[in-house]
Amino acid sequence: MKRVTFALALACSVSLSVDAMSGSQQASSSVNGEDAFLNRCSTCHTTDRALVAPRTKRGWEGVLAEMVNNGAQLEAAESEAILSFLTERHGLVNVNTANAEDLVALGVSKKDADTIVSYRTEHGPFADFAALRGVPGVDVDRLDALRTRVAFRD
Ligand code: HEC
Structure with missing residues (x-):
């Protein structure tokens, strides 16, 4: 199980650096939370995996911090937009x-x-x-x- 997770994490960091090289980070004054979620939360696992359980706002804040630890690269505006999206649509x-x-x-x-x-x-x-x-x-x-x-x- 550990090895599977490790392989997954490795695959993620590769796909993330490709993403960074293609310069996909756009100026983000008005980020759409759903789009940001679909883009940023589907590189390492499916978005279904991210939505297995609804959570409170603090619960989702914890998840986002954990994903940054896992290697997710989120701009502040994206992170905020994703948090609102998740809290509104998958919130407790x-x-x-x-x-x-x-x-x-x-x-x-x-x-x-x-x-x-x-x-x-x-x-x-x-x-x-x-x-x-x-x-x-x-x-x-x-x-x-x-x-x-x-x-x-x-
Ligand atoms: C850099 C890779 C990476 C990115 C990007 C990423 N995740 Fe994850 N995520 C992981 C890993 C690794 C796990 C743990 C393995 C698993 O459960 O699939 C995980 C697990 C999860 C879980 C399950 C946690 C649990 O306690 O069961 C949720 C929820 C989640 N991610 C949400 C998100 C959201 C929301 C985003 C977008 C902001 C995101 N992930 C982006 C790597 C990533």
């Missing part, structure tokens, strides 16, 4: 750190978002989905529909 919201605004963006009503945040402030972090669902007064059907986009840690 950590209900233990989210503010009311984040919860509304997730799809919870303003009233429920406020209820959830004040309940958490009073009772501490939610252990799991059942705990979140147990907040008195919240619309559980709506929460159930959002279940796959909710996380309890980063």
